[in-house]
Amino acid sequence: MKRVVITGLGAVTPIGNNVSEYWHSLINGVSGAAPITRFDTSQFKTKFACEVKNFDPQGIFEKNEIRKYDLFTQYAMYVTDEAIKNANIDFETLNKDRIGVIWGSGDGGVSTFEEQIGEYKLGNGTPRFSPFFIPKRIINIASGAISIKYGLRGINYTTASACSASNTAIIDAFNYIRWGKADMIISGGSEASITESSIGGFNASKALSTLNEDCGKASRPFDSTRDGFVLGEGAGALILESYEHAIKRNAVIIAEIVGGGLAADAYHLTGTHPDGEGAILGMQLALEEAQITPDKIDYINAHATSTPTGDSSELKAMEKVFGSNPNANISATKSMTGHLLGGAGAIEAIACIKAIQENMVPPTINTQTVEQDFANKFNLTLEKAQPRIVNYAMSNTFGFGGHIASSIFKKFTE
Template identity: 65%
Template sequence: MIKDLKRVVVTGMGAITPLGNSVDEFWKNSLAGKSGVDLITKFDATNYKTKFAAEVKGFIATDYFEKKEARKYDLFTQYAVAAADEAIKNAGLNFDLVNKNKVGVIWGSGNGGIQTFQDQIEDFINGGKLPRFNPYFIPKIIADIPSGIISIRYGLRGLNFSTISACASSNNAIIDACNYIRLGKADIIITGGSEAPINESSIGGFNASRALSTNNENPQSASRPFDIHRDGFVIGEGAGALVLESLESALSRGATILAEVVGTGMAADAYHLTGTHPEGEGAYLGMLDALEDAEITPSEIDYINAHATSTHMGDESELKAMFRVFGERKSLNISATKSMTGHLLGAAGAIEAILCIKAITDSIVPPTINTVEVEPEFADKFNLTLAKAQYKEISYAMSNTFGFGGHIATTIFKKWAK
């Protein structure tokens, strides 16, 4: 039997991104319209069709781990722990003062430890007849390890698992966290997602599928969502973390409430392995589901952080879906974070949720950069927040994420009011 559903609020956030290794730095650079994209430094990309990416800069693992411990974890797990640490501190959580049996972790990643996998297979192939593998090979590559490590680090004994739905993974993690708290299965859940996919395997694979931009002459402007000249997405890396909490828990410990999670929506394109439905059928259904869950009308949404990866079909289908849901609304602000950060794959939903919440609390919409010539059919339908941030009072913000396989995940955040 389903009991009365609990209200769910956000009390903490943390970020490791191509625009900065804290929420404050990420937010500041997003508002300034900076690009986190540049030529790849993690490996020699000379012979690759795409030679650029949105890398995290200045991340030092030993700021978060002992040197010996850091070697046990792939970079995607290191990013996860760093973002979770910031979110927990931001939430003012003292785990000695809460029931740790009711604190969980739900984490998303689409690729897991792909760098470790590549490195170990190369070592095996080049190592002669004797099969030698690192004893941490398996725990370093599997996608559920960040949720496990975060729980071990803080002794959290509540529900614990990972979500995998490609580029929708961290948004699905947020949705699951929200719903488990609503049902009373947990009081607090650390949630989000992380990726560290900038290596030969990922770049080569996405190049082979013709998904990546190859604008090597102008990498910082290569991610240009909704622009008629877009030619593919720019791969990024990093992590985003949120502390979700029941309203009762947050109030009982005097936490600062940043926003409320009021709507979650999920659907499927049921169309193609990697391509989106031409009419945005799944996106349309996901947004409607989230609106119904939030018990609000489309006219009440003030801001949408679009999935908007800068692929031809993906951007067009999302615009069609948004038009079906919202109609022509020039007052509706939409922006595309990936124009600045590139596409963080399974971590994208988490960092974009953070920007939605900051937009609500600070009453300002971050910009879409690089976009000059918008798809003609939609150029005048919405406010795509081009080039510069725009001040705006925001009561409800929506975040869209879509993944290979047709996965659709949408969340709606509300300005906090008792």
């Protein structure tokens, strides 16, 4: 099996439109939650979200090209551009037959779908759809658009495992490279789901927080008063390549990926198993693949969306895998970014990699009173970032349908 390394990162998030801004906001405990600006929320129970601010994609698109792409694809191409520049890649010097794209998304072009169906209804049923309707809304189009832009002819597809989609994509990319099926893969995920149907649908299922009067504190993972997640949007991109390929092109290696565990709760359409059975298996498989014991993990970026059952089931799973009072710092960065659904795993993988680079664990903000059953069992890195040597970091993501993905990143050594 080949070693797989990370050589480039790109991010656009509710708390920063590049990796540097994103990381600075994370370690300073900045919340991205604010009243929704995209549509009139007067009839909705939840009136806030974590929107991306001041996004300007024009620098990476040709004139008049933006209208071809839904916002989730714009985010994908924007972060890919940053990651490629960060990795100092010149594709014309590389074998593009062996460079691929594996991308993750949960909703794809949902805003395009809403817009086009709305116009259809307003037109009294006359079918006057945009010629870009289908390619803008289909979930696989981001991976296709990235490959077309850069002429990459290798492995290309999209993972659609709900909120674990981009972590699943990263693990798939890791596997294809270590199996020798590709030299380099651009991976990650994007989501642009702050729409009327998303807010309305999640409200109907009672999944969203309704703390409208103090929305900056609404995402409060592990807190005994938590009442649901805060919807976020954005994207993250990672450049994965084989160690040999990276060395040959004199790349700067940021970190190494050493394990990935994929599993299922096999329990409920939208709820996690109350005892975290799928999460336990996913974390155990990742540790087994990384060939390390649980005590070697220094930081865990928890899935922790701030939902009543989800957070407690994850902590139960962690206790089963790591024991009480484990070595690892745990933090829930969704307390700042909100929940990016299919894009969550990508930006949280970046948080893990930056923690390894900087030897700094980002905090969990807004959590005042930890649920009683777990109050003294874990270091949840409350309120302030904590410096510590981070050699190994784990990223957990869980999705509707019971999808489980856990990945492990390592400080790179020759």
